[in-house]
Amino acid sequence: MAKQLITPRALNFPQWYQDVIAHAPDLYDESPVTGCITFGPLGTRLWQSIRDFLDPRFRAMGVENILLPTLIPESFFLREKEHVEGFAPEAAVVTHAGGSKLPEPYYVRPTSELLFVDWYGRSGKVQSYRDLPLLVNQWGSVVRWEKRPRAFLRTTEFYWHEGHCLFATKEQCRTFTLGILDLFAELCEEVLAIPVIRGDKPSHEKFAGADNTFTIESMMQDGKALQMGTSHMLSQNFLIDADGSPRVSFLNEKEERTVPYYDSWAVSSRLIGAMIMTHGDDDGIVIPPKAAAVQVCILPIFGPDAAENEKVLKAVRDLAVSISKSKTIYAVHGRANGFEETAGEITVRIDARDARLGDKTFHQIRMGTPIRIELGARDLAENSCMIKSRIRSRDDAQKVSLSDAPKAVEKMLDEDQKTLFARALEKRSKNIAEPENFADLKAALEAGQWALVAWDGTKETVEKLKAETSGGTYRCFAFDGKEDANGMMDPVSGKPSAFAKRIYVAKAY
């Protein structure tokens, strides 16, 4: 019985990640396009969970969704020097269409600032201070020809949303941009169970064209950092032509022609990779209950007696209905048939396939389903079922009466969500060093830790750090960081700190 094994995390983390995603049924497949993956039913639902959390909250903040073209005229792109330098090297360009060469090439959007700005200027959307703020967002995908793709973490085409908003004042812009970052943090911490550090990106790590980039950063299980989301203060960049004339402007209360302030913000399907790298174990992926597409999978145990099996299946369906609080059960015909599902407050799936329990169990483990419930004829005779958690030892199985099951499930989901967050937080807090010299800093990064250090703010130091620690980078100044760096020495250069706060250093994805 040659089992398909997953390389243990401790042995080789990148290989573990590869194995885990490869063995997760329905998660993804490779595609015929370089660097692109196909999101399977599971991967797609995970992205959908993220959308389902964010979209209504965007709306509650007053943001409207719009949809812009996938293609951007090259001339648009060339207007912004800093922007084009940042994105042109990784842009895909369409030169032919309709059977002939295009008079002007189109860039496949790597990000849509230029189209948003064009849109703002059309039909007199922004003429008065009364027209502001203008809050819009787009759900879609973008293409960036990255040199080194990794499934979910950095794919050539990836799914995201991009919010692009205009404000009358810089202060309003800043407040909103930070508010969005808080929403992203809430998504990560409350739904994905991933603790984040909110902060400012150092200037050399900013978005190409931003005045400030705010970030949320997380620590993966191997100690590497991953940027989970960003919001940018673009200020008046993109809104003023090279010749100084505004592309978008309005009359303020004092009848002065004024250029608004602009921000943009995004999280992407990379978060799926983040979730896997944060919570996965050596058995496969682990999905936090609130992010899971299916919280509970019920596994009927069938025996040789067909009539008995019918009774079991009926009990299983009743249980699914009572747990999910939704009466509709429908068959799922995706990659494999034989599944039924009910969607309510809790999504419950039934694995009614004619397969052995062990197979079904393993299937759910590899999919990271938070809870499994086993129910066979013997349980039915006792009016009970067995409830098992993906993240608890198998000895922790709970035998619960069918009527108590919905409550027990709810409790377990809630506890497991908290446990996953607590584990990740503990991992992070144990692994942030505060080295005072370069040797200790190197040792910390080598050991898979982050370091909180003073920084002299120079480019030379950035390069030295990177070169001598095989890839250490300056991640961010945490918003809640103490202002204790004045007078401290930069451990890399030995020069005094240029900032009031220390900065996080880590190797990153």
Next chain:
RNA sequence: CGGGAUGUAGCUUAGUUGGUAAAGCGCCAGGCUGGGGGUCUGGAGACCCAGGGUUCGAGUCCCUGCAUCCCGACCA
């Protein structure tokens, strides 16, 4: 884009000094089978990444390309 590795059935792999391919898992049919991937019997399934070349003959040797993975550079 540089360095390294790999590319044989759906998956993981075996293919000896070149002679048109093997196994386990999975899949299908049927038994026995209840709690982390059980077991027995029978069966379907690959022209060996692509394109050239050497050869009477290539999965096996040579060249080129492509893809994937690892390391690095790049990366909102």
